[in-house]
Structures are given as C-alpha cells and as structure tokens.
Amino acid sequence: FASPSVASILAGIRAAAATQTDVKTTGILLVVKNYTGDRLNFGMACEMANQEGIPCRLVVVADDCALERTKGITGARGVAGTVLVHKVAGAAAVAGKSLDEIVTLVDSVNERIGTLGVALDAVTIVGAETVNDRLDDKTIEIGLGIHGEAGLKQSPLLSADDMAKEMITTIRNYGRTVKADDGSSNVVPLFDKGDELCVLVNNLGGTSNFEMSILANSCVKFLEDSTTFGCKVTRLLVGSYMTSFDMHGASVTILNLSGASEELVTLLDAPCDAPAWITCDVWKSGESRTSGTERPEVVVAETGKESVNLPPVTLENF
Numbered sequence: 001f002a003s004p005s006v007a008s009i010l011a012g013i014r015a016a017a018a019t020q021t022d023v024k025t026t027g028i029l030l031v032v033k034n035y036t037g038d039r040l041n042f043g044m045a046c047e048m049a050n051q052e053g054i055p056c057r058l059v060v061v062a063d064d065c066a067l068e069r070t071k072g073i074t075g076a077r078g079v080a081g082t083v084l085v086h087k088v089a090g091a092a093a094v095a096g097k098s099l100d101e102i103v104t105l106v107d108s109v110n111e112r113i114g115t116l117g118v119a120l121d122a123v124t125i126v127g128a129e130t131v132n133d134r135l136d137d138k139t140i141e142i143g144l145g146i147h148g149e150a151g152l153k154q155s156p157l158l159s160a161d162d163m164a165k166e167m168i169t170t171i172r173n174y175g176r177t178v179k180a181d182d183g184s185s186n187v188v189p190l191f192d193k194g195d196e197l198c199v200l201v202n203n204l205g206g207t208s209n210f211e212m213s214i215l216a217n218s219c220v221k222f223l224e225d226s227t228t229f230g231c232k233v234t235r236l237l238v239g240s241y242m243t244s245f246d247m248h249g250a251s252v253t254i255l256n257l258s259g260a261s262e263e264l265v266t267l268l269d270a271p272c273d274a275p276a277w278i279t280c281d282v283w284k285s286g287e288s289r290t291s292g293t294e295r296p297e298v299v300v301a302e303t304g305k306e307s308v309n310l311p312p313v314t315l316e317n318f
Contacts, residue, residue, distance in 0.1 A: 001125065001147045003037035009045035017054045027055035027099035031085055031106070033078025034062035057099055059106045061085050063115040063253065065174035066143025066152045069187070079146055080202040080242040081113040081253045084268070087277070091270035108264055111178075112256040114171040114190045117151075117204060118163055119144040119249030126245065142166060146204070146244045160211075164218035167252045172229075176256075191231060191256045197223060198235040198268065200253040205243035207250050212238055215250055216280065224289075232283070235268065239278040 004012075013030075017023040028049065032042045042058055049056040063081030088109050092102045119141050122134040125148075132148065135141055140158065143151030158166065175187045191197060201216040216238045223231045234257065242251075257265055269282070283289050 003035065003041045006041050006044045006048070009042055010048055013045060013049045013054060013056060014052075017049075023054055027057065029089060029093075029099060029102055029106075030056065030058045031082060031089060032058060032060050033082055034060050034064075034075055035077065036074060038078075055099060057103050059085070059103060059110070061110060063110070063113045064143070064145070065114045065116045065171045066145070069174075077145055077149070079115045079117065079253075080200060080251045081109075081115045081255070083202070083241040084113065084198070084200060084253065084255055085109050087272065088264060088267045091267035091272070094270070095267070105264060105267065108260065109255065112176055112190070112260060113253065114174055114176065115251055115253040116143055116167045116171050116174075117146070117202075117249055117251030118142050118167060119151075119204065119247055120157075121206065121246075121248035123148045123205070123244045123247040140249075142170075144247075144249065146242065146247075148244075148247075160214045160218040161222070164215060164222045164252070168219060168222055168254070171252065171254050190254060191229070191258070193230050194232070195229075195256055195258040196232045196234050198237070198255040198257055199223070199233050200237040200241065200255070201239075202242055202251045202253065203240040204247040204249040204251060205240070206246040206248040212250060215252075219252055220289075233281075234283050235279070236281040236283075237278060238280040239276060241276055 009030075013028050016028055020026050030042050030046055032038050039060060046056045046058045061078040061082040062076040064077040064079045067076060069076075085106055089102050089106050092105050097105070120135065122132040122141070122144065123146075124132045134148070135154070138157055139154050140156075140163075141151045141154045143153070145151065152170070155166075172190050174190065176190050177185050177187055179185050199216075199219055201212060201219060203212055216236065220233050220236060223229055223233055255268075257268075281289070
C-alpha cells in the first residue's frame with residue numbers, strides 16, 4: 001500500500017515512450033489517485049520525464065465522498081471512480097486524441113463523478129501477523145478507504161436497500177464543483193432528478209457475486225424510483241474493478257452523464273478487452289428496462305397423467 005518510487009515510475013514512463021513511433025507528438029498521461037505519496041512521486045517523475053524530452057501530463061482523481069470537503073488539506077481520496085477515468089482516457093488515446101485533448105476529457109469526468117464504499121470487514125495486508133479486527137460481526141464502516149483508512153462513520157449492519165440509500169444520498173449531497181461565468185465556484189448536488197447516470201458497483205475484494213448483484217439491484221431501484229430521484233441508470237457496471245485484497249465490502253461510483261459531451265459518452269461505451277471490464281447493463285432508450293422486467297410465473301396444471309411416456313434409462317457395460 002505504498003507509492004512506487006520515483007525511479008520505478010520514471011522507468012515505466014520511458015518504457016511506454018519507447019513503444020511510440022514519435023512520442024514528442026503523442027506523450028504520456030499519468031492518472032494518479034489523490035494520496036500524498038503518489039502525488040509527490042508521480043509528480044517528480046513527470047517533471048523529470050518532461051526534462052528528458054518526453055511530453056508528460058499528470059491528472060489527479062479525487063472522487064471519494066467519505067470525508068467532508070473542509071476536513072484536512074489533502075482533499076478527497078482517489079478510489080474506484082479512477083476506473084472510469086482510465087476507461088475514457090484509454091479509449092480517447094486509441095481514437096488518436098492528443099495529450100491535451102485527453103486531459104480535457106479526463107477533467108470532464110473528474111468534474112461529474114463521486115464514490116463511496118462500505119465495508120463489513122477491513123482489509124488484512126498480506127504477510128500481517130494478525131487479522132485486522134477493526135470491525136466486528138455486527139458493525140460496518142461507511143466510507144472505509146481502500147487501504148483501510150478511517151471512513152465516514154461506523155454503523156450497525158444494514159440491509160442492501162439501506163446501504164444503497166446511505167451511499168447514494170451521501171454521494172449526491174457531497175456534490176460537485178461547478179464554475180460560474182464570473183469565475184466563482186459553487187458546490188451543487190452531483191445529480192438531479194431525471195438525470196442520466198453511469199453507476200459502477202465495485203467489489204472491494206471479498207464480496208460474493210450474489211451479494212454484489214443484490215446491492216446493484218438496490219442501487220438501481222433507489223435511483224430510478226420516481227418517488228426519490230427518478231433518474232435513468234443507462235450504464236451499469238458490476239464487478240471487481242478496484243479491489244483491496246480480502247476486504248469484504250463494495251463501493252458505488254456515480255458518473256453523471258446529463259450535460260456530458262457526446263464524445264465522452266461514446267468513449268465510455270467504446271469496446272474494451274480488459275479482462276475486468278464488465279458491462280452489466282446498457283439501457284439507452286425505451287420506456288422500460290429490459291433487464292428489470294419480471295417474468296410471470298408459469299403455472300403447470302397438475303392433471304395426474306403423464307403427458308410423455310419414455311423408456312427407462314439403462315446403463316450398459318458400466
């Protein structure tokens with residue numbers, strides 16, 4: 001859980017640059033989660049790369065909504081929303097966008113994204129002599145960091161519906177910063193009623209697919225309920241995108257697509273062959289979500305008579 005060294009980062013930049021035909025016209029983008037050690041080391045490596053003639057830019061992702069904006073000087077942590085930043089930046093690079101154009105797109109993603117996690121068990125680092133017993137069997141922690149950092153608060157166990165409500169409400173209220181025409185900045189809710197959203201439900205490492213599906217269903221139902229927000233979750237991603245060893249928990253990331261450029265949405269939808277990139281549901285049009293349609297139960301009448309007569313099964317030479 002420590003940042004790589006400046007030398008290692010610089011070696012990676014050089015290796016990536018060596019694969020490009022003309023790196024001076026393309027460049028290298030560093031996507032860094034907002035942690036002090038990462039910002040320091042990646043920042044120094046970025047400066048050294050530029051001094052060597054390798055065009056290099058650095059963008060910082062700070063999507064965690066667990067801590068108050070006024071708390072501390074480091075700002076929000078970078079968590080699972082970074083995955084969506086990588087997706088858009090990677091698709092833009094494949095499409096031939098310039099380094100400056102990619103940075104502009106990434107900034108747009110950063111401006112409209114928020115994440116919050118919940119853990120039933122904290123992470124135990126590989127090689128530790130004892131198991132991390134920060135949380136007991138009846139306690140969860142809302143906003144626990146991916147490295148085990150303290151979260152927003154601890155709580156008694158909640159149902160999936162209540163977890164979804166707690167996380168989504170906190171993310172929305174944390175809000176996003178928008179700039180006015182006069183240059184001032186205001187914090188507004190991350191999304192409003194009726195907005196189009198991309199929701200990523202991330203497995204933090206030790207959560208079963210069964211639990212993940214239940215939580216994802218609760219999130220979609222809460223967001224799309226006309227009595228709450230009436231939003232449209234047009235893109236739903238559920239899987240292990242950013243894990244923390246064996247942490248039993250999940251995080252929810254919301255990217256507001258309303259008002260986003262068509263280019264950003266197209267890049268988000270671009271094909272991707274990364275093994276962990278799983279698109280659970282894409283709902284672009286229509287009055288009802290196909291995957292949310294409950295099929296009626298098929299009732300078979302009991303006539304008491306066999307409709308098909310088949311010979312008994314026999315196994316020969318067994």
